[in-house]
Amino acid sequence: MSMKHAQPHFSQSQVTEMMKRLFDLTPSEIRSLPSYDDQNFHVVSAEGGEYVLKIMNSEDSKNYVLIEMQTYAMSVLHENGLPAQTVVPTTSGQLMSLEETDCGCGPQKYLVRLMTYLPGxxxxxxxxxxxxxxxxxxxxxxxxxxxxxxxxxxxxxxxxxxxxxxxxxxxxxxxxxxxxxxxxxxxxxxxxxxxxxxxxxxxxxxxxxxxxxxxxxxxxxxxxxxxxxxxxxxxxxxxxxxxxxxxxxxxxxxxxxxxxxxxxxxxxxxxxxxxxxxxxxxxxxxxxxxxxxxxxxxxxxxxxxxxxxxxxxxxxxxxxxxxxxxxxxxxxxxxxxxxxxxxxxxxxxxxxxxx
The missing domain is CATH 3.90.1200.10 (Aminoglycoside phosphotransferase (APH), C-terminal lobe)
Structure with a gap:
């Protein structure tokens, strides 16, 4: 599968729905961020807080263990005083959620993570x-x-x-x-x-x-x-x-x-x-x-x-x-x-x- 087909195309209403269902957060502002083959959103929540919602392309979403390892590395750096993002767990305590939807090329599964927003x-x-x-x-x-x-x-x-x-x-x-x-x-x-x-x-x-x-x-x-x-x-x-x-x-x-x-x-x-x-x-x-x-x-x-x-x-x-x-x-x-x-x-x- 070429990366082009695997790229997620979630709408703002889908992002709002996921933020509520997975994290119990209400977006007051959603802004698309540049990404080559994933989809990233800067989300400001009504509860107070800024986040980056990262939706991986369907190809990379299959590498669950690799993504888990990258997520862990970020948390280790953060604990050691380097400015890396950390992942916000879902309401059920998961660091990632696999979401299935059709972005225009049949139903695909996409790994979703919510990360802390780093200013700068x-x-x-x-x-x-x-x-x-x-x-x-x-x-x-x-x-x-x-x-x-x-x-x-x-x-x-x-x-x-x-x-x-x-x-x-x-x-x-x-x-x-x-x-x-x-x-x-x-x-x-x-x-x-x-x-x-x-x-x-x-x-x-x-x-x-x-x-x-x-x-x-x-x-x-x-x-x-x-x-x-x-x-x-x-x-x-x-x-x-x-x-x-x-x-x-x-x-x-x-x-x-x-x-x-x-x-x-x-x-x-x-x-x-x-x-x-x-x-x-x-x-x-x-x-x-x-x-x-x-x-x-x-x-x-x-x-x-x-x-x-x-x-x-x-x-x-x-x-x-x-x-x-x-x-x-x-x-x-x-x-x-x-x-x-x-x-x-x-x-x-x-x-x-x-x-």
């Missing part, structure tokens, strides 16, 4: 100061450290073997590379995959394992004004959680912040300094950081192209990040590993000295 604006909408980038690196490291200590009988469900968004699975991109036929980008992607196979895979045994959030991007980090700058007020979207390595999370955070910064190469230093204030890198991790950041760019660009084929109606949205990403990837590739690492590691050291 996405980090994509505020100036990325070095201090904020430092906080982003620090928060990402704290998050993975907490997730690494998490205990749960179903942790194994996070070992997502052929999950194409895992940085452990860069060679899977070879199956999509034909989508770039005739573009200069194809040669860069091929070269990065080759670098990954020859320089990252042999060193992977020295990486420290953990559980990754896996999508620490500019739309999944919320901030609020504080003093002269901003503080992080929310971490969203645990749908890409998987077992991986600490260094993967750092590479992902650097890559996404580069896509929204006017001087992308300058992003690495402060994020790295923030990360290392919690988790200093070992030699193997340092040596692979550059190729891992480039690898995430390749994943993002190639898989966006794949998504455009499946959802041509979303092309404009999907290609916004892509156009910027292609430019940044070419720039990083032209500068080369030695030059980029020099900028990152020197500015990280200077940043840490000031702390």
């Amino acid at each position: 604006t996405t980090v994509s909408k505020v100036p990325l100061t070095p201090q904020l980038l430092y906080e982003i690196g620090k928060t990402a490291a704290r998050m993975d450290k907490i997730l690494h200590k998490m205990e749960h009988p179903h942790l194994g469900v996070l070992q997502r073997e052929n999950f194409r968004w895992s940085l452990s699975n860069i060679p899977l991109l070879e199956g999509y590379i034909h989508l770039l036929d005739g573009e200069p980008l194809q040669e860069v992607v091929k070269s990065v995959i080759h670098q990954y196979k020859t320089s990252v895979i042999p060193k992977r045994s020295n990486f420290r394992e953990c559980i990754n959030h896996g999508d620490f991007n500019e739309l999944n980090v919320l901030v609020q004004p504080e003093g002269d700058g901003h503080r992080i007020s929310g971490i969203l979207d645990f749908g890409d959680m998987n077992t991986g390595y600490f260094i993967h999370e750092l590479a992902i955070a650097i890559m996404y912040m580069m896509t929204i910064h006017p001087e992308p190469v300058d992003v690495g230093g402060p994020v790295l300094a923030g990360w290392e204030s919690v988790l200093p890198l070992n030699e193997a991790e340092k040596d692979c950081l550059y190729v891992l950041v480039l690898s995430r760019f390749c994943q993002s660009l190639v898989l966006a192209r794949h998504s455009v084929m499946l959802h041509p109606e979303n092309e404009e949205y999907l290609m916004i990040t892509s156009r910027r990403g292609i430019h940044v990837l070419h720039r990083l590739w032209e500068l080369g590993k030695e030059q980029v690492e020099k900028v990152w590691f020197q500015s990280a050291a200077q940043f840490s000295d000031k702390k």
Whole structure:
């Protein structure tokens, strides 16, 4: 089943009915929130309180244990002082409810969760100061450290073997590379995959394992004004959680912040300094950081192209990040590993000295 068919299309009256029946809450205001293949609503209740009602697409709704694991991870982070959403139980004490309805393609089952609402604006909408980038690196490291200590009988469900968004699975991109036929980008992607196979895979045994959030991007980090700058007020979207390595999370955070910064190469230093204030890198991790950041760019660009084929109606949205990403990837590739690492590691050291 394609994601398009699996996407829920609940009406506001259905949302009102569910809120009353499942949570004994009366919505006074319901606003649709953007989502790629689920359905999210910001709900203000007459009883006083703001929530996000999340309705999963019918395909992901089948992965009950995986969703349960993601929900548990959010609560663990929240208990440990990080701003993650928590789930509001139904009146019967359930964290999720499986709702069956026909959204236009026959009766389907959709997992419904009510979450606490986190205030703030996405980090994509505020100036990325070095201090904020430092906080982003620090928060990402704290998050993975907490997730690494998490205990749960179903942790194994996070070992997502052929999950194409895992940085452990860069060679899977070879199956999509034909989508770039005739573009200069194809040669860069091929070269990065080759670098990954020859320089990252042999060193992977020295990486420290953990559980990754896996999508620490500019739309999944919320901030609020504080003093002269901003503080992080929310971490969203645990749908890409998987077992991986600490260094993967750092590479992902650097890559996404580069896509929204006017001087992308300058992003690495402060994020790295923030990360290392919690988790200093070992030699193997340092040596692979550059190729891992480039690898995430390749994943993002190639898989966006794949998504455009499946959802041509979303092309404009999907290609916004892509156009910027292609430019940044070419720039990083032209500068080369030695030059980029020099900028990152020197500015990280200077940043840490000031702390």
